[in-house]
Amino acid sequence: MAVPKEPTWERDPHTAAKHDVLRRYLQAWAPILLSRNDVITYAEGFAGPGIYKCGEAGSPVIAHGVLAGWLRQRPGKMVKMVLVEEDPRRIAELERRLAHTRATRPGPELTRLETLVAQGACHPDLLHRLGQAGSLQHPMFVLLDGFGGPDVPFTLIQQIARHRSSEVMITFQPQFLIRFATKDDHHRESGDTFFGNTDWQDVFGQPSHAKAPYLRDQYRQTLKRAGFDHSLSFEMIDEKGHLLYLIFGTRNEKGVEKMKDAMWKVDTTTGVRYRDPKDPRQQVLDLNFEPDTGPLRRILLQHLKASPTGRRVEDLQRFTLLESVYKPTQVISLLARMRSEHQITAAPGRITRSTQITATHEDVLF
Numbered sequence: 132m133a134v135p136k137e138p139t140w141e142r143d144p145h146t147a148a149k150h151d152v153l154r155r156y157l158q159a160w161a162p163i164l165l166s167r168n169d170v171i172t173y174a175e176g177f178a179g180p181g182i183y184k185c186g187e188a189g190s191p192v193i194a195h196g197v198l199a200g201w202l203r204q205r206p207g208k209m210v211k212m213v214l215v216e217e218d219p220r221r222i223a224e225l226e227r228r229l230a231h232t233r234a235t236r237p238g239p240e241l242t243r244l245e246t247l248v249a250q251g252a253c254h255p256d257l258l259h260r261l262g263q264a265g266s267l268q269h270p271m272f273v274l275l276d277g278f279g280g281p282d283v284p285f286t287l288i289q290q291i292a293r294h295r296s297s298e299v300m301i302t303f304q305p306q307f308l309i310r311f312a313t314k315d316d317h318h319r320e321s322g323d324t325f326f327g328n329t330d331w332q333d334v335f336g337q338p339s340h341a342k343a344p345y346l347r348d349q350y351r352q353t354l355k356r357a358g359f360d361h362s363l364s365f366e367m368i369d370e371k372g373h374l375l376y377l378i379f380g381t382r383n384e385k386g387v388e389k390m391k392d393a394m395w396k397v398d399t400t401t402g403v404r405y406r407d408p409k410d411p412r413q414q415v416l417d418l419n420f421e422p423d424t425g426p427l428r429r430i431l432l433q434h435l436k437a438s439p440t441g442r443r444v445e446d447l448q449r450f451t452l453l454e455s456v457y458k459p460t461q462v463i464s465l466l467a468r469m470r471s472e473h474q475i476t477a478a479p480g481r482i483t484r485s486t487q488i489t490a491t492h493e494d495v496l497f
């Protein structure tokens with residue numbers, strides 16, 4: 132991603148999409164966590180100036196708006212925002228933007244929305260500031276949205292994962308490591324710090340088309356080792372055509388469900404696209420009103436073939452939620468089509484959550 136020199140820069144389409152996902156997710160995440168916890172934290176390690184060239188809000192301002200809205204409806208609850216940014220000009224702008232936001236929508240709930248804005252490096256300052264704010268004992272949502280990195284050490288992710296309700300979202304551009312780390316020891320070491328071990332270096336032996344997905348999957352393993360049992364990744368194409376991954380890690384199945392809802396609603400003309408990590412063909416998905424469920428079909432068939440006695444629909448729905456980019460609500464209608472095309476067998480009649488499904492033995496090409 133091109134690194135802007137000015138304190139603010141133009142918002143590109145993939146950033147708009149990322150903001151859309153973030154806004155939708157926080158709208159769903161905040162009320163769930165506030166119903167179970169008195170204090171929650173929203174944090175960023177690469178906060179930016181809070182505004183783009185044409186006046187669009189940056190991620191901290193978007194988060195502030197959503198969280199203030201929920202606090203208005205949840206008396207007695209508290210949200211802490213911990214925002215770290217290294218550029219002093221951007222910090223000054225961010226403080227101005229937050230002050231402006233608070234002045235335009237004043238309200239008693241703002242006393243329960245504490246904002247800590249700090250100039251510093253994401254690592255180690257973010258962790259230090261989170262400790263200072265007392266946030267490490269409470270659930271956190273941490274956005275680590277640098278210019279593609281790798282710039283977030285595994286040790287930081289491990290610390291964030293210590294609270295079982297915490298979640299993380301990271302931007303990662305695979306091209307840098309693919310291009311430079313073969314020849315340069317220093318870049319290779321930064322890869323080791325990012326992934327938390329050296330397994331990712333097998334990327335150098337992968338064919339060109341498989342390198343980026345390989346690093347994506349390695350990073351999902353990294354999140355798993357840190358404690359985030361579930362992860363979702365989506366691809367964004369920046370203004371220069373570079374591939375950027377946005378990867379989300381959580382332990383919470385509800386978090387996966389809500390993030391998927393946010394992802395599937397995003398406007399895909401903006402350079403965000405999805406590929407299912409489990410799809411052997413790595414097909415790019417079109418997320419429109421009639422989403423292409425070809426990859427889900429392949430994934431479900433593979434999963435069904437591994438179990439000769441078949442599987443219940445509710446198990447397939449959970450598998451879909453946790454192991455694919457698809458939503459459980461897409462499963463039953465797809466199974467009905469698969470049955471009519473003789474790819475699976477199921478008792479006649481309506482397919483419900485308790486229906487047992489088995490794969491047919493025919494190898495149908497699709």
Ligand SMILES: C[S@@+](CC[C@H](N)C(=O)[O-])C[C@H]1O[C@@H](n2cnc3c(N)ncnc32)[C@H](O)[C@@H]1O
Pocket residue numbers: 146175176177178179180181182188189190191215216217218221251252253254276277278282
């Ligand atoms: C992609 S921008 C963040 C945009 C912001 N999340 C948003 O969506 O509005 C990345 C920001 O990280 C800052 N930055 C770069 N390296 C950093 C580091 N090591 N620690 C903290 N901030 C850093 C840059 O100055 C820039 O403002």
